[in-house]
Amino acid sequence: MLSEIALYGAFETGLIYGLVAFGIYLSFRVLHFPDLTVDGSFPLGAAVAAVLIIGGYNPWLATGVAILAGMAAGAVTAILNVRLNILNLLASILTMIALYSVNLRIMDKPNIALLTEDTVLTPWYDLGLEFHEVPVLLFFIVAMVVLFLLWRFMQSETGLAMRATGANPRMARAQGIATGWMIILGIALSNGLVALAGALFAQSQGAADVTMGVGVIVVGLASLIGGEAVMAPRNVLRALLACVIGAILYRIAIALALNADFIGLKTQDLNLITAVLVTLAIVLPNARHSIKNFLSRSRA
Amino acid sequence: MTSSTLKIAFSAFLFLLACAVQADPKVVAVTQIVEHPALDAVYQGVKDQLKEEGYEEGSDVTYMHESAQANTATASQIARKFVGEQPDVIVAIATPSAQTVAAAARNIPVVFSAVTDPVGARLVSNMEKPGKNITGITDMLPLDEHLDMVLRVTPDAKRIGTVYNPGEANAVALVNQLEERLQARGLTLVKAAATKTSEVLGAARSLVGKADAIYLTTDNTVISAAEAVISVGERADIPVFAADTATVSRGAVAAIGFDYYDVGRQTGKVVSRILSGENPGEIPITGVEALSLHVNPAAAERMGIQLSPAIIEEAEEVVEN
Numbered sequence: 325m326l327s328e329i330a331l332y333g334a335f336e337t338g339l340i341y342g343l344v345a346f347g348i349y350l351s352f353r354v355l356h357f358p359d360l361t362v363d364g365s366f367p368l369g370a371a372v373a374a375v376l377i378i379g380g381y382n383p384w385l386a387t388g389v390a391i392l393a394g395m396a397a398g399a400v401t402a403i404l405n406v407r408l409n410i411l412n413l414l415a416s417i418l419t420m421i422a423l424y425s426v427n428l429r430i431m432d433k434p435n436i437a438l439l440t441e442d443t444v445l446t447p448w449y450d451l452g453l454e455f456h457e458v459p460v461l462l463f464f465i466v467a468m469v470v471l472f473l474l475w476r477f478m479q480s481e482t483g484l485a486m487r488a489t490g491a492n493p494r495m496a497r498a499q500g501i502a503t504g505w506m507i508i509l510g511i512a513l514s515n516g517l518v519a520l521a522g523a524l525f526a527q528s529q530g531a532a533d534v535t536m537g538v539g540v541i542v543v544g545l546a547s548l549i550g551g552e553a554v555m556a557p558r559n560v561l562r563a564l565l566a567c568v569i570g571a572i573l574y575r576i577a578i579a580l581a582l583n584a585d586f587i588g589l590k591t592q593d594l595n596l597i598t599a600v601l602v603t604l605a606i607v608l609p610n611a612r613h614s615i616k617n618f619l620s621r622s623r624a
Numbered sequence: 625m626t627s628s629t630l631k632i633a634f635s636a637f638l639f640l641l642a643c644a645v646q647a648d649p650k651v652v653a654v655t656q657i658v659e660h661p662a663l664d665a666v667y668q669g670v671k672d673q674l675k676e677e678g679y680e681e682g683s684d685v686t687y688m689h690e691s692a693q694a695n696t697a698t699a700s701q702i703a704r705k706f707v708g709e710q711p712d713v714i715v716a717i718a719t720p721s722a723q724t725v726a727a728a729a730r731n732i733p734v735v736f737s738a739v740t741d742p743v744g745a746r747l748v749s750n751m752e753k754p755g756k757n758i759t760g761i762t763d764m765l766p767l768d769e770h771l772d773m774v775l776r777v778t779p780d781a782k783r784i785g786t787v788y789n790p791g792e793a794n795a796v797a798l799v800n801q802l803e804e805r806l807q808a809r810g811l812t813l814v815k816a817a818a819t820k821t822s823e824v825l826g827a828a829r830s831l832v833g834k835a836d837a838i839y840l841t842t843d844n845t846v847i848s849a850a851e852a853v854i855s856v857g858e859r860a861d862i863p864v865f866a867a868d869t870a871t872v873s874r875g876a877v878a879a880i881g882f883d884y885y886d887v888g889r890q891t892g893k894v895v896s897r898i899l900s901g902e903n904p905g906e907i908p909i910t911g912v913e914a915l916s917l918h919v920n921p922a923a924a925e926r927m928g929i930q931l932s933p934a935i936i937e938e939a940e941e942v943v944e945n
Contacts, residue, residue: 326708333704333728337697424819428790435719435793437746439726455730456704529700530727530746533720534791536696543697578698582690582705594693 326579332456334579338572339463340525341547345567346474347517348544353563354478355490355510360416360541361401362518364423365394367537369519370526371427374436377527383444387523394519395512397423402511406504420537427534435533443527459528466524470517471564478560486510518544546602547571553604577601650685650899653706655725656717658694660844662868662884663717666737669888670715670895677896685899696720703728713895716760719745719793726758733904736760737891738884740794742909751909759904761891762911765798765841765867765882767805769915773880774865775809778837778929785814785835785862787827787846787853795843802841824849828856838864840871842882850874854923861928869918873943877924877931881916881940916940 326334344362351359369390376386397419404415428434448458477483488496489506496503518540526532551570557563581597654670656663667689671681679685688711692699703724706714714734716722722736726747736747740763748754751762775781784806788795803813814835816827824846831838838857840846846853847868854875857864866876869883890912898904917935920943924931936942 327705329708329728330701330705331708333701333708336704337700341697424791433793433796434791435723435745437723437744439723439746440749456707456728525697528727529696529724531720531723533696533793535694535720539695575701578701579705582702594695594698 326576326583329456330579330583331576332460334575335572336456336459336463336528337525338547338575339460339467339568340521340528340571341543341575342467342568342571343470343517343521343524344540344544345547345551345571346470346564347514347521348541348548349563349567350510350514350517352545352548353490354487355507357402357405357490357507357511358413358416359398359401359511359514360413361397361419361423361511361515362544363537363540364420364427365397365515365518365537366522366525366540367427367532367534368397368423368430369394369522370532370536371430371436371522371534372519373523374438374526374532375430375432377438377441377443378436383442383446383527387444387520387527390523391516391520394522395516397519398512398515399508401515402508406507423537424534431532431534434535435531437531438527439530444524445527463524463528466520467568470520471568475561475564482506482509542598543574544571546598547574549602550574574598574601649683650679650713651688651709651711652685652713652715652895652899653688653709653711654690654715654717655699655702655706655721656689656691657699657721658718659691662842662844662847663738665884666717666888666891667715669885669890670737670892671888673889673892674896677892679896679899692721696724700724700728707732713898715891715895722747722760729757731757733898734758734760735891735894735898735904738763738794738887740764741797744797745793748909753905754907754909755905757904759894759898759907760909761887761894762909763794763842763882763884763887764801764911766880766911766915767798767801769880770839770865770867771805771809773878773917774837774839777865777878777924777931777935778863781811781836783812783814783835785816785831785838786840787816787818787824787831787838788841788843789819789845790817791819792843792845795841795845798841798843802839818845818849821845821849825852825856828853832856832860832862835862838862840864840866840876842867842884847871850876858926863924863927863929869916869941872918872920872923872941873945875923875926875945876920877927877929878917878919878935878939881918882912886912918943920945 351357372390372393373386377383401416401419404410405412448462485501486506489503493503547570551566555566557566690702699721707728716725716736717738719739722739742748788799806813816830818824818827850871854864863877866879867882869879869881872879917939918941919939921931
């Protein structure tokens with residue numbers, strides 16, 4: 325059915341997009357802020373990392389600077405919303421559009437190849453693992469470290485204040501929380517995570533391209549919702565695990581779709597499949613609920 | 625020996641016999657970044673060329689074909705899928721798809737196609753001797769021949785305009801080359817950027833008064849909206865030339881036939897060489913050889929110039945509309 329390499333590829337891409345799902349969890353779920361900046365901050369992270377790697381800097385340093393660039397982009401969106409009172413969705417669309425030009429300026433051309441450069445993956449190939457196992461190992465470690473840090477952050481005072489801001493801004497303000505700052509910090513963190521994903525993706529793909537961000541938001545949302553459907557996120561840790569598991573499941577679903585010639589599916593159907601999966605994931609839990617209600621009513 | 629072991633042995637024998645009689649068909653896996661007339665023509669060209677060289681689809685060769693819907697993450701999964709399937713050759717159409725395959729495939733022969741700048745894309749370090757497991761066909765335009773044509777029709781032109789999408793890697797590589805070639809001739813290039821098809825008209829208008837002639841490369845975004853540039857050329861009397869012949873029938877003055885179907889045919893030749901056992905690292909990277917002149921005299925008149933009888937005589941195809 326699926327070859328080993330295709331499965332590893334799904335895990336590799338899934339772990340990277342798990343970071344995107346973390347970011348989207350922060351904006352959509354914690355802060356209730358529909359943030360489309362990610363379609364621009366994903367290639368921004370790729371662009372910054374690629375330019376620095378080409379310039380001879382250490383790839384981890386380049387990845388770190390990419391995270392900061394993503395945070396700056398997120399902060400711009402949040403400031404447009406918080407300080408200039410622009411509707412959150414519109415603010416994020418404005419930043420996303422602006423980032424296209426910014427990314428082209430940073431890269432100075434639409435595509436920077438990293439195929440022959442030293443990346444964060446290079447030293448790991450000397451471990452003696454199979455070629456396709458290396459990225460999965462490294463990105464698993466990165467995803468788990470980020471998950472742990474996020475989990476700790478969510479339990480810190482700042483993290484709790486951020487969750488309160490999303491859950492009930494009026495109440496949070498009454499408790500003396502600076503909700504504006506919380507939104508700026510949260511959206512900055514969210515886009516920093518997405519830029520990290522972009523930086524790692526460019527390094528595993530061998531190129532950064534300005535068109536890389538197309539549909540990142542949809543894939544991230546699909547991963548988030550799919551993971552929630554499987555995991556039932558009753559607490560922060562489960563919600564974060566759901567992000568990673570959902571992202572990997574989404575990629576396995578794509579890998580299966582690529583192999584589903586026998587039922588007549590083609591790659592051009594992927595967008596439709598994604599939409600159907602997300603819809604099912606949203607509807608099914610509610611459906612289960614209403615069926616239960618229906619049964620208990622009919623018994624009464 | 626029980627009867628079931630006999631059965632197994634016998635069927636194994638039959639299977640081996642079948643294998644000996646008929647060799648398994650070769651497997652060619654094709655990945656392209658997006659469905660697009662030019663890129664689809666490449667795929668068709670590959671198949672037709674292999675058929676012409678005796679590879680019947682089904683019996684001698686089978687194809688796997690996937691498009692990434694312009695999504696790099698999908699392209700990367702397609703590349704991984706193909707590497708896992710271990711085909712005889714992977715054909716990667718356009719730069720992003722070629723890069724994802726190059727990152728994933730270590731020992732499977734890879735033939736890229738429709739990549740304008742293979743060295744810039746780091747697919748190979750050397751066009752003559754690529755080394756490793758990768759070779760291919762570039763779609764770099766024969767810009768000097770094209771400029772000769774433009775200057776033959778409009779000898780007084782000093783400023784050549786072009787519309788391009790700064791987000792398209794291939795288009796940017798072409799425009800940079802174009803600028804160099806024009807400077808070498810003491811002429812200037814006037815660039816107008818359009819990031820979307822809806823911006824092409826405005827970009828073309830910005831060239832009015834700044835350019836004596838317009839030359840369009842094979843930029844996907846701009847060619848999708850070529851009519852917008854042509855209408856500006858007709859109103860402002862600026863002759864519009866193209867790189868691909870299809871645009872001549874849509875109203876450009878002339879083009880020296882660059883056709884993506886030919887790119888595909890050339891790619892097919894390289895694939896066939898690898899299927900018959902050649903090492904991809906030994907096959908130099910070439911461009912397209914077949915070139916034909918297409919002209920459109922009526923379009924020329926609408927843009928305020930006359931095509932000389934000599935040029936019309938030379939043309940392989942004269943478009944009448």
